[in-house]
Amino acid sequence: MITTLLYSLTGLILFGMGLFTLIIHSHPLRKILAINVMASGVFLILIATAYTPLGQGEIDPVPHAMVLTGIVVSVSVTALALILACRVQETSNRTLRKKTKQPKNTKGPKS
C-alpha cells in the first residue's frame, strides 16, 4: 500500500512540475519537454495502480496496456510537436531575415 502511494505521489508531483513549466516558460522545446514530463507522471501513477506485492494475487494487466498505448501516443505526438516547432522557428527566422534585408534593397540603386 505504502509503495503504491509513494509512486503515485511522485507521479502527481511530476505532473504538477510539468504543468508549471508548460505555463511559465515560453521556449517551444521546454514546452514539449514539459508535456513529456507530465505524461511520465501519469504513466507512473498508472503503473503504481497495477502494483501488487510479490505472491499476493495476480497483476492487473489493464493499466500496463494503457501505459503502452500512452507511450506510443506520446512518442508520435512529441515527434509532431518537434517538427512543428522547427517549422515555426524556420519561418519566423526567414521573415526576420526578409525584414532586415528589405530596407537595403529599397535603398539600392536598382530602383
Place this chain on the structure above:
Amino acid sequence: MIFLADSPSWMITPVILPLIAGLLCFLFSRRTFVIALITALINLFVACLLIYQLLVFGTIRYYIGGWRPPIGISLRTDGPALLMLLMTAVTGLAITLYARGYFSYRIADPVRGSRHQHQQRYFWPLWMLLLAGLNGLFLSGDIFNLYVTLELIGISAASLAALSGKPASQRASFRYLLISLLGSLTYLLGIVFFYRTCGVLDLGVLQNTAINEPGIRAALALLTVGLLLKTALVPLHFWLPPAHANALAPVSVILSALVVKGSFYLLFRFWFELFAPIVTTSALNFMGTLGAIAILWGGIQAIRQQRLKLMVAYSTVSQLGYLFIAFPLSRTLTGVPVWSAVIFIALTHACAKSAMFMAAGNVYLHLGHDRIRNLDGVRASLPITVFAYGIAGVSLMGLPPSGAFIAKWMLLTSSIDSSQWWWALVIMAGSLLAMVYVFRVMSHFFVIPKRESLKETTPLSPLLEWPALILALIALFLSLLAPWLLHILSQGSTGLAQLFPGGLP
C-alpha cells in the same frame, strides 16, 4: 451472413473505413478525391443504416473480436451518438466536395499552384484520419478508447491547421497542439483516478458505479478541465480564434463545425450519464455561468473583429456558450430529455457554421482578402455565397424555422418555468449580438461599390458555392425534422431514463 442489414458488425465501418481510406490516400496521391468521396458517401449510408437499426432493434453493443469487457473494446449506438454521427457524415460529405472545389481553384492559380498541390496531397489523408477519430469518438463505449480517439483527433486537427504554411497559422497550430495535448493528458489523469476507484473502463459497466467518493470527484474535475480545454469554453478559448481563422478554408470548416463538437459531446455524456448522481446544482450553475460569459464575450469580440474569418471564429466561441447554458437548465427540462436542446444547438451550429466558413472562404478566394471594411459589392458577383451566408446567419441568430430556434425556445421556457430568468436574458442578448455581427457584414455585401474597380476573376466553381448553400438550408429547415429527430433521440437514451425513472430530481 455478415453484411445483412441487421448485423451489428456494420458499426465498425465508420471507424475502419476512413482509416483505410486515409492510408490509401497516402499511397495513391492522384486519386485522393475519388477515395475520399466514396468514403464520405459510404459513411453517410452506414450512418443512415445504423439509425435504421436503432429504430428497429434499439440500442446495440458490438464487441470487437468477440472479446467482452473488461478486457475487450466495445462499440455502442444510441440516439445522441447516432445523431452526432449523422451530423458528421452530412457535413463531412459537404466538406469533401467543398475541399475539392477549393483545391482545384487554388491549383489553377499559375503562380502558387504547386504549393497548393502540395497542400492538397496532405489534406486528404489527414481529413480521413480525423473523420475516423470523430466516428470512433461517437461510437466508442470505453473511456480509455475515447482517450485514443481524442488524441487522434488532436493530432490530425493540429496538422491540418498547420497546412496553410503561413507563419501565423504555424504558430497557432503549435499552440493548438500543445493545448490539445495538455487537455488529453488531464483527461488521462482523470481516467487513472477513475480506474483506481472503480476498476473498470467500460462505459456500460461504469453506468451504475459512480459513487460520491473523493476519487470520483477528482476524476470528474480532471476530465472536465481536459475536455473544456479542447472545447474552448471561455476562459480556455484563447487558442481557438487564431487557429481557426488562419487555417485553409476547408480546414476552418472542419475545425469549427466538427472538432469542438466531439469533445463537447463527451463532456455532456460524462456529466449527464456517468457522473449524473454526483453532479451538484452549484457545479451545473458554474458551467452555465461560464457559458453565459462565453455567449456575451464571444459576441462582443465578434462585433469588434476587422476580418471576416476571425469574426466567424469568435462567433463559434459565442455559440459554444449556448451548449453550456443547457447545463443548469437541465434539471427543469421536464418532458423533453435534456439531450434534445443540446443536440439541436449542436446540429444547427455544425451546419450553419460550416456554411458560414465556406462562404467566408469563397469571399477570400474571390477578393483575395477578407477585411470586412472592403467587402462592398460581393453580392453582385457571388450571389449564391451571399445567400448561403445570410441563411446561415439566420440560423445562428435562432430565428423561427431553424433548428436553433427550437433549442432556444426549450431553454427559454425552462428558464422561465424554473424562475431562473437570468439565463433567458443571456440567451436573448446572445441572439441580439449574433444579429449585430451577421448584419454588419451583410450590409457591406449589399453596398454597390462606387468605382467599377472590380478586377476580372475566374468564376467560382459550383462545388465551392452549392455545398455552403445546401448546408445552410439544412440548418434553416432543421426544425421541420424535429419530430423525427426527437424520436431517434428518445431511442435508447440510456443514462437519464435508467438513472431517474420518474423524471429528473
